[in-house]
Amino acid sequence: MADRGPLSGYRVVEFGSNLTAPLATMLMGDQGADVIKVEAPAGDQLRGSGESRSDVSGMGTMFLNANRNKRSIVLDLKSEADRAAAIKIAAASDVVVQNFRPGVIDRLGLGYEALRAIRDDIIYVSIDGLGRTGPAAGRRVYDIVVQGIAGFAGIQADPLTRTPDVVRNAVTDKIAALSVFQAVTAALLVRERTGKGQHVEVSMLNAALSFLWPETMGRATLIGDGVKPGGSVSGTRYCFPTADGSIILGFVTASEFAAVCAVLECPHLLAEPDFATLGQRFVNAARLNAEIGAILLTRTTAEWLARLDAVDAVYAPVNWPEDIITDPQIAATGILEVHDHPVVGRYRQPAHPARFSETPAGLHRHAPVLGADGAEILAEVGLPTQGAGQ
Structure with a gap:
């Protein structure tokens, strides 16, 4: 379906590794773009990350899950011939996405000004990780660095002990990837209207702060005196142990809070002035969490889920990765798709998150073996298939 997707007809070249750039370009590929992944001779380091088939190297699950719908070419950008090939490929593309540390790509002759001249x-x-200016601009950055500076680790602190912790996945990489994905489509729209290209800069730190800010950064929003404390979502507990497991439980409106109080058989909480509004429940979350938590320990997970479902409460089971596959709601929606990779074999991935009625997005090419498409790509840009890229 690549010829029918909303980005069909556009070519994207990715000079990227790890997660942010690859995930962003994969989503473009899902929507029909022709994505060319330029890899160093050793390949993207994610190729060796995650689970893998015991008899297959270079196709770990972390690579597989961020690189479908791409073609791969190996180019050694330290080589003059391979740099020339990379420039030729980039010049034949609509979009270039790169996540080198600031300054590196310019020294290689593949920066914005160099390519715009062509x-x-x-x-x-x-x-980039932390922006292009400031004392930390040149630092080596991974997701955990951004989580620390942006405030994720502080926000994830245990409400009782105040011990900070990170979100245990590469959340800021993925936030930045989604920002890149949207920014590219916006820039392409501008080009359709004006004929002009442009340089788009996305900082992981900026994307992370923008993501956190709306409901979490109230204490950093209002400037000056006379600010009344209001609490936030981050101070509220949602995951509670039961007699034999755990559940997720929450409430926003007064009617949702009343329904939970009825199920938990604790009507006295409704009469508490400290819990009368959403804002007061945020401010007094520690005490409310403790009362609810003690009650939830008295019954099994299955009992609570059935009771909460009966009153249309805001709740969920706590699924572990192995539970996702059999969850009835996930199964009913068809979100998880099963495919057969010619090298890796059968595998499972989520469908593209947006479903288009007229221009469907989805899988049309499996994640590539390292360098599998080099000859084809070189031929398309008029270069010999022996030498550069081999």
């Missing part, structure tokens, strides 16, 4: 309508995306 193709002035190019959309060029630079992804």
Whole structure:
């Protein structure tokens, strides 16, 4: 379905590794873009990450899950011939996405100004960790660094002990990837209207702060005196142990809070002035959490889930990765798709998150073996298939 997706007809070249750039370009590929992944001779380091088949190397699950719908070419950008090939490929592309540390790509002759001189309508995306200015601009950055600086680890602190912790997945990489994905489509729309390309810069730190800010950063929002404390979602507990497991439980409206109080058989909480409004429940979350938590320990998970379902409460089971596969709601929606990779074999992935009625997005090419498409790509840009890229 690549010829029918909403980004069909556009070519994207990715000079990226790890997660942010690859995930962003994979989503473009899902929507029909022709994505060319330029890899160093050793390949993207994610190729060796995650679970893998015992008899297959270079196709770990972390790579598999962030690199479908791409073609792979190996180019050694330290080589003059391979740099020339990379420039040729980039000049034949609508979009370039790169996540080198600031300054590196320019020294290689593949920066925005160099490529714009060859193709002035190019959309060029630079992804960095902490921004391009400031004392930490040149630092080596992974997700955990951004989580620390942006406040994720503080927000994830245990409400009782105040011990900080990170979100245990590469959340800021993925937030930045989604920002890149949207920014590219916006820049392409501008080019359709004006004929002009542009340089798009996405900082993981900026994307992370934008993600956190709306409901979590109230204490950093209002400036000056006279600010009344209001609490936030981050101070509220949602995961509670039961007699034999755990559940997720929450409430926003007064009617949702009343329904939970009825199920938990604790009507006295409704009469508490400290819990009368959403804002008061946030401010007094520690005491409310303790009361609810003690009650939930008295019954099994299955009992609570049935009772909460009967009153249309805001609740969920706590699924572990192995539970996702059999969850009835996930199964009913068809979100998880099963495919057969010619090298890896049968595997499972979520469908593209947006479902288009007229221009469907989805899988049309499995994650590539390292360098599998080099000859084809070189031929498309008029270069010999022996030498550069081999």
